Amino acid sequence: MSDKKSFNEHGPLKDAIWRQPHERASPERIAAVIGTARQVLGDRLSTNVTLCQQHAQGEGPVAPSMPDAVAFVETVDEIRRLLEQCHRERVPVVPFGAGSSLEGQVNAVCGGISLDLSRMNSIIEVNEEDMDCLIEPGVTREQLNSYIRDRGLFFPVDPGAECTIGGMCATRASGTNAVRYGTIRENVLGLEVVLADGRVISTGGRVRKAANGYDLTHLFIGSEGTLGVITKIRLRLHGVPEATSAAISQFPNLAAAVDTVFATMQLGIPIARVELLDDVQMGASIAYSKLDDLEPLPTLFFEFNGSTSSVKEQAELVEAVASEAGSLRFSWATGTEARNRLWTARHRAYPAAVALRPGAKGIATDVCVPISRLADAVLGAKEDIAASGLIAPIAGHVGDGNFHCCILVDPDDPSELERALALDHKIVERGLALGGTCSGEHGIGLGKRAFLQREHGVDALDVMQSLKAALDPRGILNPGKLFLDPALPT
Amino acid sequence: MSDKKSFNEHGPLKDAIWRQPHERASPERIAAVIGTARQVLGDRLSTNVTLCQQHAQGEGPVAPSMPDAVAFVETVDEIRRLLEQCHRERVPVVPFGAGSSLEGQVNAVCGGISLDLSRMNSIIEVNEEDMDCLIEPGVTREQLNSYIRDRGLFFPVDPGAECTIGGMCATRASGTNAVRYGTIRENVLGLEVVLADGRVISTGGRVRKAANGYDLTHLFIGSEGTLGVITKIRLRLHGVPEATSAAISQFPNLAAAVDTVFATMQLGIPIARVELLDDVQMGASIAYSKLDDLEPLPTLFFEFNGSTSSVKEQAELVEAVASEAGSLRFSWATGTEARNRLWTARHRAYPAAVALRPGAKGIATDVCVPISRLADAVLGAKEDIAASGLIAPIAGHVGDGNFHCCILVDPDDPSELERALALDHKIVERGLALGGTCSGEHGIGLGKRAFLQREHGVDALDVMQSLKAALDPRGILNPGKLFLDPALPT
Numbered sequence: 001m002s003d004k005k006s007f008n009e010h011g012p013l014k015d016a017i018w019r020q021p022h023e024r025a026s027p028e029r030i031a032a033v034i035g036t037a038r039q040v041l042g043d044r045l046s047t048n049v050t051l052c053q054q055h056a057q058g059e060g061p062v063a064p065s066m067p068d069a070v071a072f073v074e075t076v077d078e079i080r081r082l083l084e085q086c087h088r089e090r091v092p093v094v095p096f097g098a099g100s101s102l103e104g105q106v107n108a109v110c111g112g113i114s115l116d117l118s119r120m121n122s123i124i125e126v127n128e129e130d131m132d133c134l135i136e137p138g139v140t141r142e143q144l145n146s147y148i149r150d151r152g153l154f155f156p157v158d159p160g161a162e163c164t165i166g167g168m169c170a171t172r173a174s175g176t177n178a179v180r181y182g183t184i185r186e187n188v189l190g191l192e193v194v195l196a197d198g199r200v201i202s203t204g205g206r207v208r209k210a211a212n213g214y215d216l217t218h219l220f221i222g223s224e225g226t227l228g229v230i231t232k233i234r235l236r237l238h239g240v241p242e243a244t245s246a247a248i249s250q251f252p253n254l255a256a257a258v259d260t261v262f263a264t265m266q267l268g269i270p271i272a273r274v275e276l277l278d279d280v281q282m283g284a285s286i287a288y289s290k291l292d293d294l295e296p297l298p299t300l301f302f303e304f305n306g307s308t309s310s311v312k313e314q315a316e317l318v319e320a321v322a323s324e325a326g327s328l329r330f331s332w333a334t335g336t337e338a339r340n341r342l343w344t345a346r347h348r349a350y351p352a353a354v355a356l357r358p359g360a361k362g363i364a365t366d367v368c369v370p371i372s373r374l375a376d377a378v379l380g381a382k383e384d385i386a387a388s389g390l391i392a393p394i395a396g397h398v399g400d401g402n403f404h405c406c407i408l409v410d411p412d413d414p415s416e417l418e419r420a421l422a423l424d425h426k427i428v429e430r431g432l433a434l435g436g437t438c439s440g441e442h443g444i445g446l447g448k449r450a451f452l453q454r455e456h457g458v459d460a461l462d463v464m465q466s467l468k469a470a471l472d473p474r475g476i477l478n479p480g481k482l483f484l485d486p487a488l489p490t
Numbered sequence: 491m492s493d494k495k496s497f498n499e500h501g502p503l504k505d506a507i508w509r510q511p512h513e514r515a516s517p518e519r520i521a522a523v524i525g526t527a528r529q530v531l532g533d534r535l536s537t538n539v540t541l542c543q544q545h546a547q548g549e550g551p552v553a554p555s556m557p558d559a560v561a562f563v564e565t566v567d568e569i570r571r572l573l574e575q576c577h578r579e580r581v582p583v584v585p586f587g588a589g590s591s592l593e594g595q596v597n598a599v600c601g602g603i604s605l606d607l608s609r610m611n612s613i614i615e616v617n618e619e620d621m622d623c624l625i626e627p628g629v630t631r632e633q634l635n636s637y638i639r640d641r642g643l644f645f646p647v648d649p650g651a652e653c654t655i656g657g658m659c660a661t662r663a664s665g666t667n668a669v670r671y672g673t674i675r676e677n678v679l680g681l682e683v684v685l686a687d688g689r690v691i692s693t694g695g696r697v698r699k700a701a702n703g704y705d706l707t708h709l710f711i712g713s714e715g716t717l718g719v720i721t722k723i724r725l726r727l728h729g730v731p732e733a734t735s736a737a738i739s740q741f742p743n744l745a746a747a748v749d750t751v752f753a754t755m756q757l758g759i760p761i762a763r764v765e766l767l768d769d770v771q772m773g774a775s776i777a778y779s780k781l782d783d784l785e786p787l788p789t790l791f792f793e794f795n796g797s798t799s800s801v802k803e804q805a806e807l808v809e810a811v812a813s814e815a816g817s818l819r820f821s822w823a824t825g826t827e828a829r830n831r832l833w834t835a836r837h838r839a840y841p842a843a844v845a846l847r848p849g850a851k852g853i854a855t856d857v858c859v860p861i862s863r864l865a866d867a868v869l870g871a872k873e874d875i876a877a878s879g880l881i882a883p884i885a886g887h888v889g890d891g892n893f894h895c896c897i898l899v900d901p902d903d904p905s906e907l908e909r910a911l912a913l914d915h916k917i918v919e920r921g922l923a924l925g926g927t928c929s930g931e932h933g934i935g936l937g938k939r940a941f942l943q944r945e946h947g948v949d950a951l952d953v954m955q956s957l958k959a960a961l962d963p964r965g966i967l968n969p970g971k972l973f974l975d976p977a978l979p980t
Contacts, residue, residue, distance in 0.1 A: 129752055129862035152756070172701040183699050186676060201950040206860040208890045209673050210927040211662040211712055213934055213942050213972055214954045218708035222701055239758035262619055266642065268729040268795075270760065305758075307807070310800050317797070370696040372619035400698045437700040444703060452703050460691040463961065464704045470960040471953065482703055 024111040029089040030068045033113065037071060037082055044072040055096055055106065055114035059161075061363050061409075061417060062104030062446050067094060067114035074119050076192065076200060076231045083229065083476075084198030086113060092479050095225040097138060097167030102364060103445030105171065105224050109480040115229060117166055123147050124232070131237045132189055132206060137166020137230050144235075153237040156181035159441065166230050171443040172222030179265075179399030180272040180305065181238060183441070185221050192232035193220055196472040206234065219467070224443055225478035227471045241305035244272070246339035247315050247332035249322040250297045254278065256326040257298045258375040261398045263321045265371070269314050273303040274399040275346050278378065281353060281393030281406075285345035288352035294345065297328065300398070301346045303339075346395070353393045353406045360408040363417075365392075365424050367431030368402040368440030380430045381405055388423040390416075402440035449484050514601040519579040520558045523603065526575055527561060534562040545586055545596065545604035549651075551853050551899075551907060552594030552936050557584060557604035564609050566682065566690060566721045573719065573966075574688030576603060582969050585715040587628065587657030592854060593935030595661065595714050599970040605719060607656055613637050614722070621727045622679055622696060627656020627720050634725075643727040646671035649931060656720050661933040662712030669755075669889030670762040670795065671728060673931070675711050682722035683710055686962035696724065709957070714933055715968035717961045731795035734762070736829035737805050737822035739812040740787045744768065746816040747788040748865040751888045753811045755861070759804050763793040764889040765836050768868065771843060771883030771896075775835035778842035784835065787818065790888070791836045793829075836885070843883045843896045850898040853907075855882075855914050857921030858892035858930030870920045871895055878913040880906075892930030939974050 024030075037045045046052075047069045056064035073079050086093050092112025099106055108114055121138035128151050135144060140162055144155050159168060159175040165184075167173070169191070174183035181187065190204025193216075203216035220228055251257040254276075261274055276298065277285065283296035300322070304314040315332040322330050333339050340347070354360055369377045378394060385392045385405060396403030405427060407420045428438045428451055438444075438451035453461050465483055468475075514520075527535045536542075537559045546554035563569050576583050582602025589596055598604055611628035618641050625634060630652055634645050649658060649665040655674075657663070659681070664673035671677065680694025683706075693706035710718055741747040751764055766788065767775065773786035790812070794804040805822040812820050823829050830837070844850055859867045868884060875882045875895060886893030895917060897910040918928045918941055928934075928941035943951050955973055958965075 127860070127862065128756075130860040131756065132860070172699075172705075174699050174701075178699055182676075185699075185705070186672075195949075195953070199949045201953060202947065203950060205927060205945075206925045207858045207892075207927050207930070208861070209662075209664050209668055209675075209892065209930055210858060211664075211856075211929045211931050211933040212927045212938075212945060213712070213951075214717075214957060215662075215675070215705075215708045215712055216950060216953060218705045219957075222703070222705055227704075239756045241758050266618075266621065266729045268731050270796075306760075306800075307803060309803060310796075313797060313799060366701075368697045368700060370617070370620040370622070371698070372617065402697075402699065435696045437695055437697050437702045439701045440697070440699055441701050443701040448702075455695075455702060457692065459685075459689045460693065460706060461703075463685070463691060463706060466960040467704055467709075467957060470956040 025089065025091045029091050030111065033085050033089050033091045034069050036085055040078055040081055041071055041073070044074070046070050052114070055099070055116065056108065058099050058101035058104065058106050060102035060104060060447060061421070062107055065107040065109045066111070067108035068111045070114045070116055072116045072119055076194065079115065079194045079229055079231060080198045080200055082113065082115070083194055083196060086476050087197045087474060090474050090476060092476050094478050095170065095229050097164035098140065098162060100161040100163040101167065101171060101445060102442045103447035105443060105445035105481060107446060109446065118164060120231070126151065128153065130206065131239065132234055133237055134232060134234050135165060137233060138164050140164055148237060152240050154240050155187070155235060156238055157184045157187055165233055165235070169221050169230050169233060170223065170225050172441070174397070174400070174441045176273045176275055176397055178397065179274060180270060185218060187236045188217060188221060188233060189236055190234040191217055191220055191230050193228035194231055195228050196474065196477050204234065222443070224445060224481050226468060226481055227477065243306060243308040243311045243334065244339065245304045245311035245315050245332055245334045246342045247302040247318060247330060248342050249300045249327045249330045250295055251299070251325070251327055252297065254298045254378055255375050257300050258398065259325040260300060260322045260327065262371065263325065264318055265399065267317065267321065269317050270306070271302055271314065271318070271399065272305040273301070275301040276396040276398040276403065277345055277349060278382070278394035280391070281349055281395055282345060284356045284393055285349060285352040288355050289344050289348055291345055295328070299345065301343055349395050350406065354408065356391055356393070357408045359410065361411045362406040362408055363420050363424065364442065365405040365407065365427045366402070366439045366442040367427055367436055368400060369431050369434045369436030371401040373434040373436065374398060374401050374403070377431055377434050377436065378403055381427045384423055384426045384430070388419055390420060390423060392423070400440065401436070444482050446481060449482060452482060453484065515579065515581045519581055520601065523575050523579050523581045524559050527572055530568055530571055531561055531563070534564070536560050545589070545606065546598065548589050548591035548594065548596050550592035550594060550937060551911070552597055555597040555599045556601070557598035558601045560604045560606055562606045562609055566684065569605065569684045569719055569721060570688045570690055572603065572605070573684055573686060576966050577687045577964060580964050580966060582966050584968050585660065585719050587654035588630070588652060590651040590653040591657065591661060591935060592932045593937035595933060595935035595971060597936060599936065608654060610721070616641065618643065620696065621729065622724055623727055624722060624724050625655060627659070627723060628654050630654055638727060642730050644730050645677070645725060646728055647674045647677055655723055655725070659711050659720050659723060660713065660715050662931070664890070664931040666763045666765055666887055668887065669764060670760060675708060677726045678707060678711060678723060679726055680724040681707050681710055681720055683718035684721055685718050686964065686967050694724065712933070714935060714971050716958060716971055717967065733796060733798040733801045733824065734829065735794045735801040735805050735822055735824045736832045737792040737808060737820060738832050739790045739817045739820045740785055741789070741815070741817055742787065744788045744868055745865050747790050748888065749815040750790060750812045750817065752861060753815065754808055755889065757807065757811065759807050760796070761792055761804065761808070761889065762795040763791070765791040766886040766888040766893065767835055767839060768872070768884035770881070771839055771885055772835060774846045774883055775839060775842040778845045779834050779838055781835055789835065791833055839885050840896065844898065846881055846883070847898045849900065851901045852896040852898055853910050853914065854932065855895040855897065855917045856892070856929045856932040857917055857926055858890060859921050859924045859926030861891045863924040863926065864888060864891050864893070867921055867924050867926065868893055871917045874913055874916045874920070878909055880910060880913060882913070890930065891926070934972050936971060939972060942972060943974065
């Protein structure tokens with residue numbers, strides 16, 4: 001590893017941080033790949049500048065990097081053939097789903113082909129008895145849930161964004177349901193993956209558990225497109241619960257809210273969701289959604305799944321726990337409309353936050369810490385925010401110890417972006433010091449590479465890079481991501 | 491891969507199947523390692539023949555293979571130094587816990603050092619707030635549960651045997667609680683691992699979820715000692731439920747029992763355990779434990795965890811489901827003693843099975859299939875058993891689609907052992923044809939290597955072997971396991 005500088009050594013400037021001097025493939029090699037690929041894909045292989053620009057970045061603050069071409073693939077065989085050729089010519093391939101990633105995962109920092117998988121969006125099979133399904137990677141969460149709803153099934157992993165499930169696998173996404181149903185990691189039974197050299201393998205299977213060799217499924221989940229292209233996903237589904245109830249509870253301070261979460265989890269109350277909004281976010285939400293019966297105080301949002309009597313019992317138990325911790329109010333509801341009303345502040349948190357500063361964009365931090373350190377992490381983040389002079393409401397998946405500060409920045413003010421990134425780094429540093437991780441669910445991409453190394457240490461990073469070299473010896477798959485010194489194509 | 495023969499091509503003879511002509515390290519290299527290791531370990535490094543014999547096999551039917559020496563290590567630093575030296579001298583190292591594995595995982599087929607981790611059995615820390623703990627690999631499940639019980643916590647993974655938790659990680663173990671609490675895979679947050687060359691890495695962490703690079707934790711879980719030596723384990727713990735209830739239900743036929751499991755799972759009733767015993771096993775258990783109120787019929791055993799009212803409700807819901815499916819009786823109980831009485835047949839299934847044929851040993855099959863194929867798999871297995879002329883009661887973790895036939899054999903009759911292994915293979919073939927895996931929880935070791943290849947295909951096996959080569963380029967870690975053509979030490 002040639003470059004072991006931390007972010008701070010690089011300096012906080014966005015370009016200095018995120019734009020390593022990557023080597024691109026030669027124009028001749030790129031032209032060779034494009035020429036051959038066009039024979040297979042026709043006008044689904046495009047070098048149109050607008051399309052390439054659309055594939056140059058996700059939704060985060062990372063500067064865009066254009067691919068040389070975009071390939072709208074429709075079959076595994078097309079991907080296999082394209083990868084064989086890119087492998088031969090050492091041309092980079094960057095898998096692209098909905099383009100909703102936040103840390104620069106889809107940016108083509110070495111150029112090459114942006115492999116757009118969004119048209120591979122078939123739901124291939126749904127097995128009601130086994131509660132599993134087989135889908136293509138471009139299927140979205142909403143698409144799948146609409147398709148299976150009337151079979152009494154649902155897919156719980158909900159990162160909020162309208163992302164593809166292939167992208168969720170690649171980034172190891174989670175969201176609000178993880179406390180009860182797990183992240184994408186716990187809900188994938190198996191994958192089909194095209195390797196860098198075009199070989200196609202299947203991992204996992206249809207069984208719920210297996211002690212059958214190395215866990216390749218979990219190696220590809222969270223690999224952010226650097227080890228293979230995910231082309232099919234077998235997902236675990238869940239039965240729609242008989243009943244759902246929701247509750248919200250407001251607290252005089254953050255510690256009381258977090259104490260309530262602790263106690264709830266330790267009692268083994270099987271909450272489906274528990275979300276926190278801080279006082280700033282609540283103030284924003286009250287103004288934005290006209291929630292005049294609420295106070296701008298730290299607030300927990302609960303959802304309970306189960307039988308009719310069990311969701312009632314769960315809400316009552318949590319009410320008692322919250323009251324013990326000093327809750328100022330507790331409301332719960334069962335009907336869909338009443339539940340949605342209770343959760344309004346949480347559902348519309350992002351537009352409410354941005355409305356605090358019209359024209360601003362939000363940059364999301366993504367620290368996750370052990371739950372016992374959550375109050376320290378959030379209170380510390382609030383101090384850091386105050387010191388920065390920026391506005392950054394906080395929303396947290398508190399059952400998992402994961403929270404996001406939505407740092408509001410003027411996208412046209414580079415110096416403010418710089419301050420926002422410095423604030424993000426400070427919050428990550430604190431999270432790491434509290435035994436946490438630099439990313440709970442957004443991934444590493446380009447933005448968190450130095451932190452990845454800090455978090456795992458040089459030897460563990462070296463192991464990761466050995467695995468990368470074993471599976472992608474020419475470094476064509478999403479080069480520049482995860483590691484500060486990628487094996488670049490030559 | 492030089493040897494792609496299936497078990498059947500090898501012929502069913504035990505030695506032909508399991509004893510590949512492995513190359514051992516030279517006596518000079520072994521002597522060099524032993525000499526240096528003795529300076530560090532003193533008489534904790536032993537070449538005593540009795541000790542070496544005790545470390546030559548687990549509890550399965552695989553023929554023993556003695557190591558050249560046994561190292562009773564006590565610290566990570568001792569392991570680090572020993573591995574550095576074995577790496578240098580290309581001497582095999584076989585991690586050993588309680589020796590309870592069933593597929594030859596601990597047999598030293600290439601000789602070398604048996605690395606006995608049973609003395610590394612400290613519970614380093616328990617975090618009640620975060621419900622996690624850090625332990626050494628020699629800690630047993632019972633030891634941990636005794637230690638944490640009065641803190642209101644428990645560790646749910648229960649494979650039955652008195653195994654070490656390090657061994658459970660290495661084999662990807664599960665057991666009766668997996669349907670509710672997951673297998674060991676879902677309950678490990680992080681590991682400390684000594685690599686083949688002596689480097690020490692940490693994987694995962696204390697957080698409940700993370701999107702922070704390749705999932706090394708899950709790569710080592712289930713790697714059966716071939717990728718690294720697990721030296722610390724951070725486990726997820728669970729709150730002891732407020733109440734537990736148990737139930738049993740008997741059915742006129744297997745299909746009715748399996749239908750009950752389906753419906754229960756689809757209703758989302760959060761059963762903690764659901765176990766099946768077939769008619770033969772029930773006959774054995776009734777005779778052995780004098781359970782005269784039960785019939786020798788397919789029987790389900792349930793356990794429910796939750797609040798007092800919820801465990802009652804769960805039992806009532808399951809009773810209704812079972813009744814709908816044709817259940818002939820349903821009994822449930824909440825007190826510990828009454829629950830244990832209900833579960834007697836399940837708890838004492840193994841001695842009851844063996845009592846069907848005094849002097850016999852049981853060989854456990856371990857197929858796992860999608861739950862919709864479970865009835866086919868079990869009924870097919872029963873036909874195979876009948877055709878074999880052997881006795882083999884069946885017990886199943888039916889919520890996961892995993893079941894074991896306990897094939898009773900005279901350990902002194904090689905031809906019968908041969909028939910038993912042929913029967914095992916037939917049951918595995920059927921499981922694979924039904925979309926299942928050759929191993930739900932016992933692992934691959936030596937016994938299932940050809941099936942591993944059949945199940946995943948040549949390219950996926952090749953990926954696994956690339957990972958092995960990346961992390962253990964000299965092939966010193968548990969050589970001969972998982973793959974038919976291991977990279978042997980030279």
